[in-house]
Amino acid sequence: MEVVVGVDLGGTKISAALVDESGNIVADVRCHTQVEKGREFVIEQLTKTVGELFERAEGLGKRVLAIGIGSPGIIDPDSGVVVKAAVNLPQWEGISLKRIFEERFNVVAFADNDVNVMALGESLFGVAKGLKNVIFIAIGTGIGGGIVVDGKLYHGSTFTAGEIGHMTILPEGPKCACGNYGCLEALASGPSIARRAKEYIAKGVATSLSELVDDEITCEHVAKAASKGDALCRRLLEEAGRYIGVAVASLMNVLNPDCVVIGGGVAQAGEILLTPIRHEVALRAISPAPVLQSLLRENAGEIGAAALAFSKLAEKD
Ligand SMILES: [Zn+2]
Known part of the structure; x- marks a missing residue:
């Protein structure tokens, strides 16, 4: 073989x-x-x-x-x-x-x-098997993307297509690693979610995360606490999901894909993150497509x- x-x-x-x-x-x-x-x-x-x-x-x-x-x-x-x-x-x-x-x-x-x-x-081979028009978004330390059109990767004229993490979502938002402000990556990547958690803890918001040392809080901690019902952590993931959903809805309006696949470490949070994404898509996309969790992980x-x-x-x- x-x-x-x-x-x-x-x-x-x-x-x-x-x-x-x-x-x-x-x-x-x-x-x-x-x-x-x-x-x-x-x-x-x-x-x-x-x-x-x-x-x-x-x-x-x-x-x-x-x-x-x-x-x-x-x-x-x-x-x-x-x-x-x-x-x-x-x-x-x-x-x-x-x-x-x-x-x-x-x-x-x-x-x-x-x-x-x-x-x-x-x-x-994955969750979008058999579909020709697919957008993939990897949410981890950063946010990256890939666009498959008619079964082939779309690269753009200088090979930079798919930089979904640097779509501006909030023009006056936090500074991104790329130098701009309010990029999706600065709002919804793993480190951005962890940073928000630390900000809330500093303000004295009650959360089970406070038992951990501030500096060591990661997005995995947030996701774990959220799955156990921690209200702040759920809110942080929902907030990130909303921002991702705004980006996904815009992408659907431009590219009309068969589906959008969400992968990367942060996507392991599952439904807590996917539900607000789907909610924004339902509100904003002209032709909403399924939002699926990566299968290949x-x-x-x-x-x-x-x-x-x-x-x-x-x-x-
Ligand atoms: Zn950026």
Whole structure:
């Protein structure tokens, strides 16, 4: 049987897997990204990880057809070149991820932005399976997005399409990492939710979070407390959900998708976050589409990268 290798290159870890044409993981390898040792070292880590998977494939009697890579930053999908590196992988600008793998492993390789490939993964193998027009939003440390139109990723003219986290939601809102004010990311990312929690605690609002040290409060703490009924934490997630819902409704009005998939760590909060998103969509979207929780979750990166490889191979046929 035939498989592809899907690689998720991240600032903290590299996850790679052999994935079959139904999107099942046949084997996987993970390692900690040692960014501090420099780019060449990380490239060695990447090729060693993928090399291990080629050996595993041989042992299993499976042929590797292609390699797909999801990377942070802005990626030219044709050349596989990192056009603009992400802050957590600063030395990657100008290198072709595609070429590194093709030269080393002698199979075709394809590279794209990590959240873009997750969008493709959800539409090929995940909760949006079989749907052609899909918007994926990853809500975690930041907020990223990917747009699938007619079964293919939409990149825009300079490959930056899908930066949903930097849609302005509140023009006078809090400052965003990008330098602007009131971006969705500054209102609804994990760190933004945690920051709001700390602000309320400082004002003396009662919450079970107060038992924790202020500095250590994360969005996971907020989500956990909310699931146990903490009123402030529920309110914080509902507030974030409303902002996300405003953005999602606008996206629906512009792109008229089949569905919108919400993923990333913050999405693990589930219905507490999804209900206010759906509420805003019902109020604001001209043609409301389903808002679904990601199915691929922690494997979204590798399976998404594999989806990129499979869809590119299908384009060539
Ligand atoms: Zn921004």
